[in-house]
Amino acid sequence: MTAATALLAADAPAARRTGIPAWIWVVVPLAVLAVIFYYPLFFILRQSFTGEGGHPSLAPYAEMLSSPLFRGALLRTIQIASLSTLGCLALGFVLALIVSFVPFPGARVVSGFIGTFLAFPSFLIALAFTFLYGSAGVFNFVAMDISGATQPPIDFVYTKWGVILAEITFYTPFVMRPLLAAFSQLDTALIEVASSLGARPLRIIREVIVPEAVPALLAGGSLCLLLTLNEFGIVLFIGAKGVITLPMVIYGKAIQEFDYTAGCVVAVVNITLSVGLYALYRFLVSRSGGGRASAVQA
Amino acid sequence: MLLPSRPSRVAAWVLFFVLFVPVFGLPIVVVGAASVAGQWNDVLPSHLTLRHLHDAFVSNAGIELLTSLATGIIASVVALVIGTWAALAVRALRRRGAKVIGTLFVLPIAVPSVSVGLGLLVAFSRPPFLLNGTSVIVVIAHVVLVTAFAFSSVSAGLARLPAHFEQVAASLGGRPAYVLFRVTLPLLTPSLVAAAGLCFALSMGELGATIMVYPPGWVTLPVGIFALTDRGAVFDGAALTVLLLVLTLVVLVAVSRIRTRASYR
Helix, strand or coil: CCHHHHHHHHCCHHHHHHCCCCCHHHHHHHHHHHHHHHHHHHHHHHHHCECHHHCECCHHHHHHHCCHHHHHHHHHHHHHHHHHHHHHHHHHHHHHHHHHHCCCCCHHHHHHHHHHHCCCCCHHHHHHHHHHHCCCCHHHHHHHHHHCCCCCCCCHHHCHHHHHHHHHHHHHHHHHHHHHHHHHHCCHHHHHHHHHCCCCHHHHHHHHHHHHHHHHHHHHHHHHHHHHHCCCHHHHHHCCCCCCCHHHHHHHHHHHCCCHHHHHHHHHHHHHHHHHHHHHHHHHHHHHCCCHHHHHCC | CCCCCHHHHHHHHHHHHHHHHHHHHHHHHHHHHHHCCCECCCCCCECCCCHHHHHHHHCHHHHHHHHHHHHHHHHHHHHHHHHHHHHHHHHCCCHHHHHHHHHHHHHHHHCCHHHHHHHHHHHCEECCEECCCCHHHHHHHHHHHHHHHHHHHHHHHHHHCCHHHHHHHHHCCCCHHHHHHHHHHHHHHHHHHHHHHHHHHHHHHCCHHHHHHCCCCCCCHHHHHHHHHHCCCHHHHHHHHHHHHHHHHHHHHHHHHHHHHHHHC
16 A cells, blocks of 8 residues: 555545544444454363363363374474475476466466466365375276286375375465566566576576565465465365374364364464464565465455 | 577477476366266276266255355355455554554454364354354354455455545545445445455355364255265265366356456446
8 A cells, every 4th residue: 555545545535524433434344253253263262271170271282282193293284284385386486487488379378277276175186186196096097007916006195295296286376376476577678688698598587587586486385385284175085094184183173072172272273373374474475565365366 | 588499488388288287187177077977997987977967966965055055155245245344444544553453354364264163163152152053153154264355355456446536526525325335336346246256266165164063954065075075976076076166167257257347337
């Protein structure tokens, strides 16, 4: 928001003419949000500190934080999220680079497709992976046909690598969006000049394009990290026994074991991680000047 | 031009399609093929059939589809009203206040959907709000998750709005309500329509919060799809997924058409 529009907004017509202070109007939507979002959030926190017999206690934390289930899930969640994000950044950068700087006739269709992909549910990818790489999937059929093996040789889908590859597939568009926007702002004359002065493509990428892309990479990467940290659909649908992430622990504790307190303890940890990352993301976006809406909107 | 020689450009395009088609195209094609596969014991599916799609309409899935539609439409409308109201109200605040209140409205984006569901489960299972086991709790979960997107989408639209239209209307004696309904909201139509489409699409695919709070009588399509694939009916699951994607796409295409038309007005 520029200074001029901020001044105009602060002096909005509604407030001036009726004499009602501007903040009155924010009370209604804020009250709704308080009941449906902040009130439940408070109860997660309260429940997580409730010991046996309903008294306030730190016991639920002591128990959960020392359990191998939680520690394993925390490490695995961070590992899956970071590797997926790195994969998304690499793949998204290469694809966005080609769409922007080596344009071809169908490039606009590709951008439209990327936008639509963002609106699809993530479990679509997990479902597709089971048809492609699952134990009865296409690639296993081909592999067994060629090698004559009796057991399906491809089984990475049911490991953390299956989840990571599925998340890279689903979340790469979230990185490409801000990158495409950043690349469209880049003055192509810079590339022309560098090229005519004899710079080779890799050098142009390293010295002209990458510096321009850093804010978009940071913003897209931190959004991607936030979303992969909280991803549930892909992990649930792949359903690998050994791949338990924090959201899966919450689901398992609360829904399958009816242990709300344990679920709430894990939820507090997950929410803290996630909100921290979100704060980082907002900070990076405000510095790069892009809007979150432009990265997430379909 | 980054790649001056034609062969290197062609190489870049080949690289693009070698990466793009298998990564993004193949999953959609494969789920589409599975939805019409009678059997799939080969590279390509065999015994093509519309049975799964047909079953989808006559079995539970028909009801699940309607449940998802109802949830998506109600949640989108509610989210759009709250989000637009909030965006308009926040715009009228002073700068510091607008920043703080605006953050309160977008914070649900940062909270994992499973935790949103757990919070509703814990908080709404006791007085004064006894909603656990009702369809209302599912709709509320969706409203929580999509309102933040409606808010930020409408806020972005408001920031791009030319301010002088409203000022001219007000200075000509237009009362605040008149300015709001005859000037601001019509100018905002493209953002509102885009926000509605986004909210609906997100709600249609929502799984994490829904699976935490849904009662047996209010099973949405994604939850139904998970139940099917979990017990091994993967082809039926694929058929329902295709149905979900088509429905989402139809709404998104319709939205982008309305949006284009509205922006020409």
